[in-house]
Amino acid sequence: MVNGLDTVRMNVLRLTISGFDIAKRKKNERGTMKEKVLRKLFLGFVQIHILHHAKTKGVSGTWLMEELQEHGYKISPGTLYPLLHRMADQGLLKREDVLVKGKVSKLYAISGFGEEILDEAVAKAGELLHEVVH
Numbered sequence: 001m002v003n004g005l006d007t008v009r010m011n012v013l014r015l016t017i018s019g020f021d022i023a024k025r026k027k028n029e030r031g032t033m034k035e036k037v038l039r040k041l042f043l044g045f046v047q048i049h050i051l052h053h054a055k056t057k058g059v060s061g062t063w064l065m066e067e068l069q070e071h072g073y074k075i076s077p078g079t080l081y082p083l084l085h086r087m088a089d090q091g092l093l094k095r096e097d098v099l100v101k102g103k104v105s106k107l108y109a110i111s112g113f114g115e116e117i118l119d120e121a122v123a124k125a126g127e128l129l130h131e132v133v134h
């Protein structure tokens with residue numbers, strides 16, 4: 001049998017649990033918001049990074065994914081490949097199919113337009129860094 005005091009205790013416990021749940025949910029929401037904001041912000045950095053490497057050699061999606069991971073960018077194939085396609089469609093990258101060990105692999109190299117954009121982006125990033133760091 002449940003007496004009055006037990007009912008009060010149970011309600012307190014229930015409130016504590018729901019309060020804990022709300023705090024946890026808020027923390028998770030903040031987490032996803034942070035990720036969302038950073039993802040959007042870093043997309044520009046990632047594109048500059050891609051152009052930079054595509055300037056020195058033809059790069060594959062696989063190579064870029066590892067390279068970006070080494071720099072601390074978590075980027076999934078589902079994000080990177082469409083981004084490479086988009087950058088090629090925009091004329092920033094030239095796509096080339098090469099045969100590697102009997103398999104067709106796509107390599108991306110910078111275009112003249114891509115170099116123009118890279119130069120401008122690097123100049124702007126340099127100026128911004130100078131302003132922020134000093």
Ligand SMILES: [Zn+2]
Binds near residue numbers: 049053071
């Ligand atoms: Zn790099």
